[in-house]
Amino acid sequence: MSSVQIRDVRKSFGNFEVLHGVTIPIEDGQFVVLVGPSGCGKSTLLRMLAGLENITSGTISIGDRVVNNVQPKERDIAMVFQNYALYPHMTVADNMGFSLKLRNAGSDEINKRVKRAAEILALSPLLDRYPRQLSGGQRQRVAMGRAIVRDPQVFLFDEPLSNLDAKLRVAMRTEIKELHQRLKTTTVYVTHDQIEAMTMADKIVVMHDGIVEQMGTPLELYDKPENQFVAGFIGSPAMNFLKGHVRVNGVATFEGPNGVKLPLKTAPAASDGRPAVYGVRPEHFTIADDGAEAEIIVVEPTGSETQVFAKLGGEQVVAVFRERHQFNPGDKVRLKPDPSLVHLFDDATGKRMNA
Amino acid sequence: MADVAIPRAKPQLSEDNAWTQLKHNRNWLGFWFMVPAMAFLIFFLAYPLGLGIWLSFTDTRIGRVGHFVATENYEWLWDDSIFWLSVFNTLLYTFVASALKFAIGLYLALLLNENMPFKAMLRAMVLIPFIVPTVLSALAFWWIFDSQFSIISWSLKHLGLINQNINFLGDTTWARICVIFANIWRGVPFVAITLLAGLQTVSPSLYEAATLDGATRWQNFRYITYPLLTPIIAVVMTFSVLFTFTDFQLIWAMTRGGPVNATHLMATLSYQRAIIAGQLGEGAAISSAMIPFLLAAIMVSWFGLQRRKWQQGESND
Numbered sequence: 001m002s003s004v005q006i007r008d009v010r011k012s013f014g015n016f017e018v019l020h021g022v023t024i025p026i027e028d029g030q031f032v033v034l035v036g037p038s039g040c041g042k043s044t045l046l047r048m049l050a051g052l053e054n055i056t057s058g059t060i061s062i063g064d065r066v067v068n069n070v071q072p073k074e075r076d077i078a079m080v081f082q083n084y085a086l087y088p089h090m091t092v093a094d095n096m097g098f099s100l101k102l103r104n105a106g107s108d109e110i111n112k113r114v115k116r117a118a119e120i121l122a123l124s125p126l127l128d129r130y131p132r133q134l135s136g137g138q139r140q141r142v143a144m145g146r147a148i149v150r151d152p153q154v155f156l157f158d159e160p161l162s163n164l165d166a167k168l169r170v171a172m173r174t175e176i177k178e179l180h181q182r183l184k185t186t187t188v189y190v191t192h193d194q195i196e197a198m199t200m201a202d203k204i205v206v207m208h209d210g211i212v213e214q215m216g217t218p219l220e221l222y223d224k225p226e227n228q229f230v231a232g233f234i235g236s237p238a239m240n241f242l243k244g245h246v247r248v249n250g251v252a253t254f255e256g257p258n259g260v261k262l263p264l265k266t267a268p269a270a271s272d273g274r275p276a277v278y279g280v281r282p283e284h285f286t287i288a289d290d291g292a293e294a295e296i297i298v299v300e301p302t303g304s305e306t307q308v309f310a311k312l313g314g315e316q317v318v319a320v321f322r323e324r325h326q327f328n329p330g331d332k333v334r335l336k337p338d339p340s341l342v343h344l345f346d347d348a349t350g351k352r353m354n355a
Numbered sequence: 356m357a358d359v360a361i362p363r364a365k366p367q368l369s370e371d372n373a374w375t376q377l378k379h380n381r382n383w384l385g386f387w388f389m390v391p392a393m394a395f396l397i398f399f400l401a402y403p404l405g406l407g408i409w410l411s412f413t414d415t416r417i418g419r420v421g422h423f424v425a426t427e428n429y430e431w432l433w434d435d436s437i438f439w440l441s442v443f444n445t446l447l448y449t450f451v452a453s454a455l456k457f458a459i460g461l462y463l464a465l466l467l468n469e470n471m472p473f474k475a476m477l478r479a480m481v482l483i484p485f486i487v488p489t490v491l492s493a494l495a496f497w498w499i500f501d502s503q504f505s506i507i508s509w510s511l512k513h514l515g516l517i518n519q520n521i522n523f524l525g526d527t528t529w530a531r532i533c534v535i536f537a538n539i540w541r542g543v544p545f546v547a548i549t550l551l552a553g554l555q556t557v558s559p560s561l562y563e564a565a566t567l568d569g570a571t572r573w574q575n576f577r578y579i580t581y582p583l584l585t586p587i588i589a590v591v592m593t594f595s596v597l598f599t600f601t602d603f604q605l606i607w608a609m610t611r612g613g614p615v616n617a618t619h620l621m622a623t624l625s626y627q628r629a630i631i632a633g634q635l636g637e638g639a640a641i642s643s644a645m646i647p648f649l650l651a652a653i654m655v656s657w658f659g660l661q662r663r664k665w666q667q668g669e670s671n672d
Contacts, residue, residue: 052567081564083558085564088583089582099569
């Protein structure tokens with residue numbers, strides 16, 4: 001196990017720069033999730049960490065050692081690929097023991113370590129099978145087994161769950177998290193799925209267009225997104241954004257589209273009349289008499305909660321209620337955002353304005 | 356208006372007659388779709404093969420209907436040293452040429468699978484020997500190996516390495532080397548391009564995984580590329596062996612089996628005896644004698660090609 005330091009790392013393909021100076025400190029034993037939309041450079045960064053891509057500038061160190069010019073096999077890292085990359089002509093046991101075989105470990109040693117990994121992952125009855133004979137979830141576990149057999153400094157996961165069906169994905173998510181709690185190996189995990197990031201990470205790194213938008217614990221990112229991109233990316237259903245202006249005449253309010261008045265706890269200093277974006281999460285709406293009037297368009301009950309799509313000041317918003325209100329399309333309701341949980345972003349820069 | 360009885364079609368609820376039933380029978384229809392291919396195979400493959408085998412048991416000559424002579428032709432061949440020489444030549448030719456075609460073809464395929472400038476053009480160029488008609492390339496080699504005008508002899512003389520022309524096609528050893536060389540030159544593209552196609556089906560992430568597992572380039576080849584390529588190698592080499600074993604054009608255009616029968620293959624000897632000398636029965640016997648060898652080659656690949664355990668797509672969950 002060791003820490004990983006990514007310092008001002010850049011990557012260009014020809015004249016095209018895909019990573020514009022990324023700095024990410026990763027502590028020993030941490031589970032870090034790199035999340036972002038496709039094309040944000042997260043997989044490239046992971047591959048640079050693995051040594052499969054060159055580093056254009058900046059440094060990556062694992063432990064105390066700068067690994068920019070260290071061969072992949074000497075970096076002591078293990079990677080789980082999106083398509084698992086299992087060797088089709090080798091049995092599960094051979095797949096898992098391959099790295100040890102290449103290092104000329106004795107067959108007793110290989111057997112012992114493969115067995116132990118197989119026990120951890122409940123693969124023991126499958127050791128003699130070939131990858132073709134396994135289900136998606138089993139293949140995924142073999143890929144993880146291949147990684148843990150090596151007992152590396154760092155685990156790298158490249159979208160490992162995206163080839164699984166929804167139910168299996170949830171189960172494997174828990175399994176990977178449990179594995180990390182047990183082995184405590186430093187882990188870097190790449191995904192485009194913010195739910196995976198939220199549920200698994202000790203630290204989330206939100207990336208977008210080759211830069212880091214924000215780093216922090218899942219709840220920090222949820223509670224205090226630093227900019228509109230992070231606010232919109234984290235949380236499901238996504239945060240509602242309403243454009244308008246801050247008004248401060250005695251009480252701070254937000255004047256939304258078509259003059260809708262929305263509550264603010266406090267206004268940032270000298271912000272009267274400033275164009276801004278008002279952000280409110282669907283779960284932070286309540287029905288209240290002093291709320292803003294909205295017309296219900298679609299109601300989607302999921303059992304545990306109800307998602308309501310409504311027009312607020314002419315803009316579509318989504319609200320989520322755990323209580324079972326009787327809503328029908330066309331109904332007028334008064335939606336009130338919780339002022340203490342409202343986010344305010346600068347209209348031009350997208351930066352967070354309120355504390 | 357007078358009522359006009361409109362003649363109505365009788366509802367056809369009666370049992371379909373046999374012909375209608377047959378028209379809707381999928382197997383019957385399927386049979387007719389198969390007929391053209393079947394006819395082709397029967398007339399151009401099965402019939403000549405059967406006729407050839409039949410002729411080998413007769414004393415047919417050109418212009419004379421033969422009589423059944425049982426295995427007399429084969430008994431003659433058994434004591435014919437030229438026939439045995441041609442068997443030896445064919446085996447030598449097939450073995451050496453196929454082995455070298457495989458080695459060179461695999462090397463080229465690996466090379467062409469690398470990222471390099473002008474990749475598409477290089478791949479196209481490799482195919483050139485394959486697309487030139489055999490007889491044309493044989494004629495070119497004939498000139499290259501000519502006893503008087505050989506460019507090789509000329510070059511070596513000008514370099515001061517030899518004083519006299521090498522008698523490429525007039526010396527038994529040299530002639531064998533030359534025809535094998537020409538065969539390899541022609542056969543390598545087929546092997547190389549097919550193996551290249553096989554190489555491209557190997558997922559790059561397997562190499563990445565192996566690299567992270569600590570494999571060197573040689574180990575990548577030894578443990579990943581080679582085992583994954585074996586099914587394709589089996590197919591390519593089977594075809595290569597069959598084509599080489601039955602080769603005729605190249606030899607006939609370059610040496611006609613000479614000198615002193617040193618390059619006579621079974622196919623050329625059969626042609627010489629059957630067509631040139633007119634002994635159809637004997638020629639057919641030589642041709643038929645190739646069948647056991649070809650069957651053996653096919654058997655080897657049959658067992659080599661049996662789906663390996665890791666290729667079986669059974670799912671037990």
